[in-house]
Amino acid sequence: MLTKKALVRELRKNLQEDYAIELEDATSEEIFFSLGSTIKGISNEQWQKTWKNYLKEQQKQVYYFSIEFLPGKLLKSNLLNLGLYDLVKETLADLAIDLEEIVEQEKDMALGNGGLGRLASCFMDAIASKGLPGNGNGIRYDYGLFKQQFVDGYQVELPDDWLKKGNVWEIRRDSKAVNVHYGGDISFTKKTNGHLAVVAENQRILRAVPYDTGMVGYQNGIVNTMRLWGIEIPYAEEGKYRSIEERRVFEDLTAVLYPDDSNERGRFIRLAQEYFFVSAGIQSILRYYQRLDLPASVLSEKIAIHINDTHPALCIPEFMRILLDEWELSWEQAWDLTGKVMSYTNHTILAEALEKWPVKLMKQVVPRMYQIIEEIDRRYVLSMATIHPEALVQRTRIIQGQTIHMAHLAIIGSHSTNGVAKLHSDLLKSVVLHDFYLIYPDRFNNKTNGIAQRRWLQLxxxxxxxxxxxxxxxxxxxxxxxxxxxxxxxxxxxxxxxxxxxxxxxxxxxxxxxxxxxxxxxxxxxxxxxxxxxxxxxxxxxxxxxxxxxxxxxxxxxxxxxxxxxxxxxxxxxxxxxxxxxxxxxxxxxxxxxxxxxxxxxxxxxxxxxxxxxxxxxxxxxxxxxxxxxxxxxxxxxxxxxxxxxxxxxxxxxxxxxxxxxxxxxxxxxxxxxxxxxxxxxxxxxxxxxxxxxxxxxxxxxxxxxxxxxxxxxxxxxxxxxxxxxxxxxxxxxxxxxxxxxxxxxxxxxxxxxxxxxxxxxxxxxxxxxxxxxxxxxxxxxxxxxxxxxxxxxxxxxxxxx
Incomplete structure (x- = not known):
């Protein structure tokens, strides 16, 4: 149990070790980082215990994939959820330090833009506060969307350098890094056991490094994980880049949220960005599952993966890729498991907001993904041919002409599609996704959004x-x-x-x-x-x-x-x-x-x-x-x-x-x-x-x-x-x-x-x-x-x- 005396002792110790100064001489920023370290140490104990319990009990866990998270500042939220808010505020006041002034030193995490990202963070707070085993999976953006200023009334976009002085809440986990593969020439060879082996040549390999942040539940001892992926070029790959510009394209994958996709380079980066966090996350999840030493057949009893809007829809073919190419499951086994594991939230009624990608770009950026999507599409058409009218099947297929419809992939490859308000869900069924509702009526449901009322009222x-x-x-x-x-x-x-x-x-x-x-x-x-x-x-x-x-x-x-x-x-x-x-x-x-x-x-x-x-x-x-x-x-x-x-x-x-x-x-x-x-x-x-x-x-x-x-x-x-x-x-x-x-x-x-x-x-x-x-x-x-x-x-x- 933290006491006022122990808190002051920890603060003094951190300030001495990190900055070689006394508390009385410290700036508000130095006190923030020192206090953050102290609080993180307390939550880390609960985090470790939570994770051990999940592993021991082999809890089924959900992994929430979102291209955006908007957690806001975490100091006050963590203090509240750990039950330490009043104690810390009073202790600082005794030292003539205003907690609000310390809070102002924290940077908002530049990981999102609007409602999509804030909803994801409200869910992370709520999942932990309900004691549910759940994890976030996203991207550790260098600059987020942008820092907005007005010059002569015009919006000007500046880099939001939120990581300049570090992020006190995150833990870099090099041991959990994975490689993500792009491009290359894909061929197949038959192995001695009869399985087809994928042979990939001339690929680009990027290293995805996870940075984990504890999501603290409200005064219940539960701390879940938000895992954000940072990007590095492995040393062995350095020589493959013919120019600084070519290298920059890949390094920019985690630079900003929503790269401008009005040009070819921007579209390349945006698709590669989406695959980056999807592949890294899916690899991480399935590596964890292998630790459980359970057969593949019960995978859906231990893992749930949620696709928050269409940006992470590549979860479906990436999950299939590992089950097919690495685990050597049959297509039928892999597809059955994928559908049971995956679920999808639609966040829009606007047709233009439903992501679509050119076939040519998908083949260029992630050719193995394209092959799997093409096969999903082919089998979908075959399976529906004798059940539904041809016109309906053609309207709902994933690949239409030279365009890949990501919302179609998300619906076909998952067991649940939900809207986020009653009217929205009704319109999905009656208008926007009506064709899919005719085919999969049982998959559609409503989950009206909610907010983390602890932050928006208590704090x-x-x-x-x-x-x-x-x-x-x-x-x-x-x-x-x-x-x-x-x-x-x-x-x-x-x-x-x-x-x-x-x-x-x-x-x-x-x-x-x-x-x-x-x-x-x-x-x-x-x-x-x-x-x-x-x-x-x-x-x-x-x-x-x-x-x-x-x-x-x-x-x-x-x-x-x-x-x-x-x-x-x-x-x-x-x-x-x-x-x-x-x-x-x-x-x-x-x-x-x-x-x-x-x-x-x-x-x-x-x-x-x-x-x-x-x-x-x-x-x-x-x-x-x-x-x-x-x-x-x-x-x-x-x-x-x-x-x-x-x-x-x-x-x-x-x-x-x-x-x-x-x-x-x-x-x-x-x-x-x-x-x-x-x-x-x-x-x-x-x-x-x-x-x-x-x-x-x-x-x-x-x-x-x-x-x-x-x-x-x-x-x-x-x-x-x-x-x-x-x-x-x-x-x-x-x-x-x-x-x-x-x-x-x-x-x-x-x-x-x-x-x-x-x-x-x-x-x-x-x-x-x-x-x-x-x-x-x-x-x-x-x-x-x-x-x-x-x-x-x-x-x-x-x-x-x-």
Whole structure:
């Protein structure tokens, strides 16, 4: 048991050994690394014990393959989950050291971009906290996506050098390194036992080195593993590279997340990157299985592999490769085991987001993978030929013409395909993957996303957590469903006032941060209206902006008009090659420059676009939010998770009936959410009858004319090119995401928000009802459903009790 005295002793020892200084002379950064080493030492004991128990009990384990993870900072999370948070905070305070200042020294791990990566990390937290045997498998990026800055309102991408001073939480495991093979000439020879042996010549070999980070469960002694693969060129391979440029191509495989695939080199790197972490991970898993000394026939009783989106879909042919080429199983045996082991989560409804690769590129980068995919496809067509119509089989095959469809591979090669919200899963079955649903109806299921509520409430919002502890006790900290106890206090004005005070304190904190980092002075009594997510046209940050312009012009045209002050807060990165999204960023920043400096509107509107949106920034914004903008076109957002985080912190959701917004509405009731816009059925009706005319709406709506014309008539300075691009996207190219159709409904919803906010007590009651019902969206519940229905894994303690 760690005591204050022992903690100080360890800190002093680490500082002396690592930096040759006394605690009193140490910088905050030096104290962070020394404290991190101490805490890692404690969690390592639990990690070692957990792993030994898994091995001893031969626990079935799940391996969660994801191209993204977004863990955020781990110091506070590990302290909380180890039950050391209060002790460490108090000990540092005794030494006149502020824990928050130490926490600020930690870099966010640059391992992801948006919801996909954060979901993966929420799942890692929840799997460990539920005591389930589960591992993450991903890439140790040198620079992640990028570090976002704004220069003259434009997004500028800089390297996010998060590893510059090391990562205190990881352990490099050279003994677990594996080789990954690329390219070459593949031939076959028959062995004496009759099996075909694969002969590969002229291949490139890369060394994959695992860096493991402990995923600490919530006060239960369980520590699981997130394994991230780093890349090296083996010494023996050095001479094979004819130029520095050729070598750089391979070294760049783990440099950045989502290399720009608009050119041939980028596409090569992106495919090679995906195979790199898939091959390394599968080799590692099957090497572990061989340690169990069990027959191949029971492999699926000990191993589950989950494919998070299509990026790791090569898990299927790579798994087959090892079973066929190295274990010498028959095709039938290997395919049966592969299907039982693999499961797949689809994260999109957008057809363009379902990965496809040219046959030529697959043959060039990973020829053995292509051979196996080709055989899977051939056998699939043969097996279905007598069961389903030929047209259906052809539409669902993996290789079509010169294109390989990775989602088709993921569905055909696994036993489960799930969506991530009820509407999303229904649309997969009825529209997006309808053909596959006809063939494999039993494989489709829904698992609505969830969030790690420990991080997003206990850590991000201590004032509100304190109110909850005082009001309903502390059981909610372990059992999120107990948040519902708060419903007993919805008419208690004292509790409502405390919730309001907690929100006010976080708004003041955020306002201070905004002033310090951007120079923008905002009113903490204003409505904080928040939209934080990837910048994508379907998420409709542009609709938000069009309403802001409408509101601004009304204030300009009616000098005596008064509204409740509103601060619009954006956080979003646009993919480097996504030109249209970057134009929207520039336009938002240009409008912010115009409005924030217009003294005639008396600061009634402010716009703040915070650069480099990441987990740590989200932890500052979300507890301070009053309004949660979830305004994607209905049928386009698979789920969303910012909606859940904002709801948990008492923000009122302003939303279309899309993704998990529907389930939030069902949880809180129509009176405690503000819904607007087209329904999914109405959207698809437009697609079917092709009757949508943005131009017609524009010509019949003077307000829309006023707002859109401002994009091109010079009223908004410095957006001549971007404004025209956006204007044309809406009117010339017919407004793909129906912003103009939803505009009036959205403006009416915003007016409703304003009226609701004036009724202070009722607003606080609505906040309370949202918080109370947020336990439904805990990642703990979600991963338990995966464990029961898909992975078939059990907690260690359940296994031991049998």
């Amino acid at each position: 991000a919002n201590e004032p509100l957590s304190q109110v909850l502890d005082e009001t309903i006790g502390q059981t909610w900290r372990k059992n999120p469903n107990d948040l519902r106890l708060l419903l007993n206090y919805q008419n208690d004005t004292t509790v409502l006032e405390k919730i309001g005070q907690a929100k006010a304190s976080k708004k003041i904190q955020l306002a201070t941060y905004i002033e310090e980092t951007t120079g923008i002075l905002i009113n903490s009594d204003a409505i904080f209206d928040v939209q934080i997510k990837r910048l994508h046209a379907y998420k409709r940050q542009l609709l938000n902006l069009l309403h802001i312009l409408k509101q601004y012009f009304e204030l300009k045209d009616q000098p005596n008009k008064k509204i409740h002050p509103r601060v619009y807060i954006f956080g979003a990165k646009a993919a480097p090659s996504y030109h249209y999204a970057k134009s929207i960023i520039k336009t938002i920043n240009a409008v912010a420059e115009l409005i924030n400096n217009d003294a005639t509107i008396n600061d009634q509107i402010k716009i703040v676009f915070l650069p480099n949106y990441n987990v740590s920034l989200a932890e500052k914004i979300i507890p301070a939010a009053d309004v949660s903008e979830q305004i994607s076109l209905a049928s386009k957002e698979a789920s969303g998770t910012s909606n859940m985080k904002l709801m948990l912190n008492g923000a009122i959701t302003l939303a279309t009936l899309d993704g998990a917004n529907i389930e939030i509405r069902d949880a809180v009731g129509d009176d405690n959410i503000v819904i607007f816009g087209l329904s999914e059925a109405q959207v698809y009706a437009y697609y079917e009858n092709q009757s949508y005319s943005a131009r017609e709406i524009y010509e019949n709506n003077p307000t829309i004319q006023r707002v859109l014309n401002a994009l091109i008539d010079g009223e908004i300075p410095n957006i001549e090119q971007e404004g025209r691009e956006i204007y044309d996207s809406l009117l010339v190219y017919n407004d793909e995401y129906f912003l103009l159709r939803d505009f009036d409904s959205y403006c009416a919803a915003q007016n409703k928000i304003e009226r609701m906010y004036q009724e202070k007590e009722q607003w606080q009651r609505q906040c309370l009802i949202n918080i109370a019902n947020a336990g439904t969206f805990s990642a703990d519940h979600t991963v338990q459903q995966y464990a029961d229905d898909i992975w078939h894994i059990e907690p260690l303690f359940a296994h031991q009790s049998k």
